[in-house]
Amino acid sequence: MLNLQEKILNLLALTDFEINKMFRRKIAHAGIAVSLFLTVLGALGMTVRMTKRPNKELIGRLVSEMMNGLAFSETILLPGIYMLLPMIIGIFSAASFAGEYQNGYIRTVAIRPVSRWQIFIGKFLSLSIYSYILLVILLIISYLIGSLLFGFSGDIIVFGPAFMGKDAKIFIMPEEIAWGRLLLSYLFAGFALISLSAMFLMFSAIFKKTAIATVFPLGIYYTSYILSTLPFMENLQRFLPTRYLMIWKYTMAENIKWDLIMHDGIFLIAYTAAYLIIGCVIFSKSEL
C-alpha cells in the first residue's frame, strides 16, 4: 500500500501535469482572450456612456465623475462572474475531462499507479487554479485599462441594486477600503468558480461525452441564473444550485456581511464536496 506521503506527491504530480497540459491547449488561451475582450468592450461601452450624455442624468454624472481603475474592475466582475467565466470554465472542464475520457488520455494515466480519485481531484485542483488565473487576469487587465481611461484610483461608486438586489442603495465607497473590498470580492468570486468547476467535472464523469458534458451543466447553470432573476421565483431560488454561488457580492455592501458570507460559504463548500464525492464515485466505477 502506498503511504500517504506518496499519495500526496502523486496528487501534486497529477495537478502539475494537468496545469502543464492546460496551458498547452488553445482553449485555455481562448478563455484568457475572451476575458480580455470583455474588458476592452466594457471599457469602450463605459467611455461612450461617459462622453455621450454625462450631465443629463444622475447615474451618468456619477459614472463620469467617480469611475476609475478600481471601480471599473469591480464593475467588470459582475458580467464576468455571472456569464462569461462560468461558460469558459464549463467548456474547459468538459474538454479536459470528458474530452480526455473520449480520446483515451485518461486511460493512459489510469494505467499508471494512481487512483481514480487522485486523477479526479488533480483535475479539480488544476481547474481551481485556472479559475483563479482567469480572475487575476481579469482583475489586472480591467484595472490597467480602467486606470488608463478613467484614472488610477479614488473613491468608487457602488451600485447596490446590481450587487445586493433592488432594496440596496447606491453609495460611495472610500478609496481607503475600496482596494481591500475589490480583492476580497475577486477572492470570493474564485470560490464560486471552484464550486462550478466541481459541478462541471461531476457532469463530465456522468456523461463522458464532451458535447453533453458541456451543454447539460451550462444549461442547468444558466437556467438557474435566469430563474433567479425572474419575479415570483423567491420560493424556488433557495433550491437552485446557483443560490449560494454569489457570496462575493456581500463584500460590496456598505458593511461586509460576514454572517451571510459564512452561511452561504458553508452551503457552497457542502455543494462542492457533494459534487466532488459524486464525481469521484461515478468515475471510480466507470469503465475506461
Place this chain on the structure above:
Amino acid sequence: MSDYIIKIKGLTKKYGNITAVSDLDLNVPSGTIFGFLGPNGAGKTTVIKSILGLTTPTRGEIQVFGKNLYLKKQEILSNIGAVVEAPALFADFSAYENLYYLTRFSGKISKKRLMDTLDLVGLASTEKQRVGTFSYGMKQRLGIAQALLPDNKLIFLDEPTNGLDPHGIVGVRKLIKRLSEEFNVTVFLSSHLLSEVEQLCANVAIIDKGKKICESSVSDLIKAQEYIEIVLQPDVQFAKFAEKEKLEINREQRIDSTGHIMYYIEGKEDDIPELIRKLTAEKIDIYRIAKHQNRLEDIFVELTGKDSKSSGSDRF
C-alpha cells in the same frame, strides 16, 4: 513466485444481458511473449482491461506477480505498462515530455533513462518533437516506451501493429522480440494478425465469444494440427484401404490440373515411411506424399469459425 506472471480464474464480465467474457481461466508464463487471439468482438480488450483494473469484472479472480489484483492494485500497476486499443498520448507534449509526466507517478526517473528508452524504440532524434506531428507508427513506439518505464517486466500490447505500414509492422515486431529476448520483459500481445503471433509468441490462448477455446504453446498447437497429404489416382479404392488400416480421412480434394485426388489423413511425419510401405504392398501408386502442417491462421479459422452466422464478428 510461480512460473505464471498472470493467473486468471473464472473471469466473467457482463454488460447488462450481454456476456463479454465467460468463466475464463488463463495462465501466462513469465518471460515469454504470450499471444492472445480472437476475432473482433471476442472479448480480448475486455480481458486486458480487467487485468489492468480499467473495468471491474462481474466475477473471477486475477493474480499478477502472484498478488491479488483487487487487494494490491496500485502495487501491481507500479510494475506493469500497457498500450490499450490505441496509443493515447498527449498531442501537445513532446515525446520526452510525455514520458516524463507519465512516469513521474512511478517515482523519479533520470533523464538518461528516459532518453535510453526513447533510443530503444528509435525515437531519440524526435525527443523534442510534438507528438501531434507523429505518424501512427511513431505514436505506437512511444506508447511502448511509456509502457516499459520505469522498469516494467510485464507489458500489454493490444493490436500493436494495427494501422501501421509494412515498415512499421516489421519495426514493432523486432522491438517486441528484442524486449523479450534482451530485457526479459513478458509481453501480453493481443492480436488478430496470426502470422505475427506465430512469429513472435511462444504461447497462445484463443478466445471466441468471450470463452477460451484453446490455450497452448504455439509449437504444440501447430503440431497437433499436422496431417499427411497423399496424392493418388482417382480410381484407387483408398477409402477401403483407409478403413482397413484405421486411417482417418479428414477431407479429399480433386487436383484439377492432373485429375488426381489429394487425401488429408490424420497422422504425423513419422508415420509416413510405414504408410508408404503399406501402400506399396497394396500396389497403390503414390504420386506425392508429404507432411501437411496447418498454419496458425488455419487453426484459428477452424477453431473460431464454427458459428459463421454470428453477426457480432467480421466473419462472412
